[in-house]
Amino acid sequence: MSQITNGVRSILSTPWIYDLLQNGVGARKMRRILCRDYIRAAPGMCMLDVGCGTAQILEQLPVDIDYHGLDLSADYIDTAKKHFDHRGTFLCADITTLPADEMPPCNLAIAIGILHHLDDNGARSLLHNLHQRLTPGGRLVTLDGLYCTGQSRAARWLISKDRGQNVRTADAYQSLVPDAFSSVEIFRRDDLLNIPYTHAIMVCCK
Numbered sequence: 001m002s003q004i005t006n007g008v009r010s011i012l013s014t015p016w017i018y019d020l021l022q023n024g025v026g027a028r029k030m031r032r033i034l035c036r037d038y039i040r041a042a043p044g045m046c047m048l049d050v051g052c053g054t055a056q057i058l059e060q061l062p063v064d065i066d067y068h069g070l071d072l073s074a075d076y077i078d079t080a081k082k083h084f085d086h087r088g089t090f091l092c093a094d095i096t097t098l099p100a101d102e103m104p105p106c107n108l109a110i111a112i113g114i115l116h117h118l119d120d121n122g123a124r125s126l127l128h129n130l131h132q133r134l135t136p137g138g139r140l141v142t143l144d145g146l147y148c149t150g151q152s153r154a155a156r157w158l159i160s161k162d163r164g165q166n167v168r169t170a171d172a173y174q175s176l177v178p179d180a181f182s183s184v185e186i187f188r189r190d191d192l193l194n195i196p197y198t199h200a201i202m203v204c205c206k
Contacts, residue, residue, distance in 0.1 A: 026194035027056075033192060035060040038201050039110060039141050046106040048133060050095050050126070051114040055080035058087050068103050070095055096129045106133055109140045115173065116144040116164035123166070123176045127204075131180050134206045140181075146170060146188060146200035154196035170200055177204055 035057065041047055043064045049057065052069030053076050061067065067088030071077050077092040084090075091098070109130045115123045130140050145159040145167040159167050170186045177184050187201040 022056075025197075026192070028059075029194070030192040030199075031057050031060050033189075034112070034141075034143060034201070038187070038203060039108065041065050041108055045108050046104055046135075048095075048103070048106040048109040048130070050109065050111045050130065052076070052080060052090070055084045055088070055090065057110075057112070058084050063087065066104070068106070070098070095133075096125050100133070103133075105135045105138075107135055107138045109134060109138070111140070111142045113144060113164070115142055115176065116162065116167045119166055120176060124178070127176055128178050128180075131178050131204075131206060136206060138206045140202075140204040140206075142173075142200075142202040142204075144168070144173065144200055144202075146173075146198045148188060148198060151190070151198045152196045155190070155198045158195060158197055168200075173200055173202055177202070181206060 035041065039061075041061050043062045044066075046066040047061070047068065049055070049067065049069045052071050053073075055069045058067065069077075069080055069088055069090045070093050071080070071090075072092065072094060074092045077090050080090050089103075091102075111126065111130070114126070118126060127140070134140065145162055145164070147156065147159065147167055147169050170188065174184055174186055181204040183205045185203045187203070189199045189201060190197070192199050
């Protein structure tokens, strides 16, 4: 995983500080738009959230989905369990090494803010693994920072300061997606946060 976790960025490893800063820049609005317009989870769906963090996205999801949240941070998972243990299953685990029989096939998978933390090989491995865990017709939704023409200097500067060091162009993100997916759409959004920031939302259908 390619990210900077030293210096001032190290405080983001503390769950409550991470949530405070995220929500301060508008992450609640971002999650609301993402769930409404792109994730579109329906009651009864089995959903896998890779890199779930403290699982605050559950505030925007139907109460009767079968939710599975995974994260590499034990502190994040402990916080997620504290607040949302009644809403889903949480594991401190790497999805690419998790045995297939430890969680059911899912209709929907999300990886929010994950790909830009991974190099190309790691990102391809993750997307291939998620394709295998999706049921036929299942969807994968990702969201990451985006470099593109026409974005503001402020947005480009802020994106360059992200902990993840593999922010890409839209074409570069799409090149990571396995050919086994039947379709891939990428959407640019400049309005998800209360600060200048450009995101790429990728929707991949199996």
